[in-house]
Amino acid sequence: MSDDKGARTANIFDVARLAGVSHQTVSRVLNDLPNVRPATRARVEQAIAQLRYSPSPAARALVTRRTRTIGLVAPGVADYGPTSIAMHFAIAARAERYNVETVSTLDADPAAVRSAVEGLLRQRVDAIVLIVVDIGVLEVVRSLDLSIPVVAAAASQRRSPHLVSIDQYRGARSAVRHLAELGHTRILHLAGPQRAPDAIERIRGWRDELAAHRLEAVEPASGDWSAASGHDLGLRLPVEAGTAVFVANDHMAIGLLSALRERGLRVPDDVSVVGFDDVPEAGFLYPPLTTVRQDFAALGELIMRKVLIAIEEPESATEDTPLPTHLIVRQSTAAPR
Template sequence: MSGAVSQDDKGARAANIFDVARLAGVSHQTVSRVLNDLPNVRPATRARVEQAIAQLRYSPSPAARALVTRRTRTIGLVSPGVSDYGPSSIAMHFNFAARAARYNVEAVSSLDDDPGAVRQVVESLLRQRVDAIVLIVVDVGVLEVVRGLELSIPVVAVAASPRPSPLIVSIDQYRGARAAVRHLAELGHTRILHLAGPAGNPDAIERERGWRDELIARRLDIVEPPRGDWSAESGHRLGPDLGVEPGEAVFVANDHMAIGLLSAFRERGIRVPEDVSVVGFDDVPEAGYLYPPLTTVRQDFAALGGLIMQKVLIAVEDPETVTEDTPLPTRLILRESTRAV
């Protein structure tokens, strides 16, 4: 084949992408598409490029690939500097999905929810030439910053929000909360209290909104909820503040606070579910092994990780086709912490 690289040339230096292109008789852009496993390459052309790669023993460096494709196949991930179950699970499953798509993830933790600090983290990732940024949002102020960013790469936010957006993905916290409250109401509970999460957290806001709307729809009284910080300690501490009475029920904004609440109830001689029904949210691994096993709302974090990666790929490869996604559904898991009155 004309344009082949001589043995002397190959001995003098390592082959580059242009050598592969000459040997295969294609453009370097076509070689790049094969290397990045992109569509719209004919099978015969792909085979010819792969044969040239093998013959030249070509191994593209990340820097060389970025030079030609203007991409690094690296995604920046900004996650909160906390070990809460939800954000940690999202980060883990997104990493799995990125790895399956043959992308690297550059993970950075934001130690606080200050929008200015998050902006600095985003700028640091831009300097590393990532192809896109995924931001796990735990404060609505940060979400507003994301909406206002004008960057040369896509930023995909993971956040519950009543305002849909093409670059926001989420699990349906609102409908999950309504399902939990509906279950309690259908058991005959007419006073359903709530132990809420942090005031600025998008998930907590949507779960509280679902609780309120379901009570309003059923014309049940609303008692303003105390707020915890997602921890079992805060659930234990705030348990007495609920003023719960026999025959009532509590919808807790997450399972860990529900764990603390169950402990506080036992200390006060309140039996679950004989006296009070309790529903959590998340379905943490230990939820089924509590005493009693906890009725809760399960989130599919594996599906969310895949959806985030799918959104990133579309935003990077064909940004004009990015559309709004329906939030992923939740599932109510019935266990022994709820009972009909």
């Protein structure tokens, strides 16, 4: 790489890596703030000179107005995924010495989210993070024209520098592939809410993996992520139409396991079951649940990194590949009899 190219592409994180310090220290040096040791300041200045780094004028203009507070708009539900994302993002923010002001929206509709965003703006937050559980909110994200950065955690086929996600689509495909490779040819699906981005991507992955194996897709039934909905659907599930079920999340799978027992069906002897999330209880069910694990800690860190880039170096924002999932094989799946 030539020096000219380095000058065009270097950002505050490159300077921090070269100097062996945090990006916050680089920011303090750039803004001539106290509490930086002379030797550290000299090392940062040398790295700046070596990389010919020029900070964003817009970012520098914002420095004196920052509150070091990030607004988080989270759904007012106890679902494992959104709750885990919110928790791990808060941990990542604290590690970067930012406070998090959380607003829970009881309604997932776009109007409620827009109202929550407006409330956070009045509190002069430095950035806003949205945990998206309704596809309509994605359009809100795209329509917002704010003076501060907005980062959304949302599964979507569309890529954006301001969207981060775990790869729900490939996670679903890995679950269905596991069942197909065991020899199952009729694989049913219990889906999540119809407007939930995660559920939509998991359905898409289920359909595409079935098509890859030339297997028929029976129209899925939709639950609401709860064990109760999984149990209700499980009592009516046409198991005669299939020997395996891919369930949109683990809590619905827990309800399904109970319903299948009530119907006198054994897992995995009669029906194999795969969940999604790898909740802490998944390995202690009877039988232990095969499921797709999501790394919510890594997602929380990625969200925070996107926020920092958007604040410090908005010109450096790039699209990210969704984080991978991991199939965890336990005793709820086996080859069909």
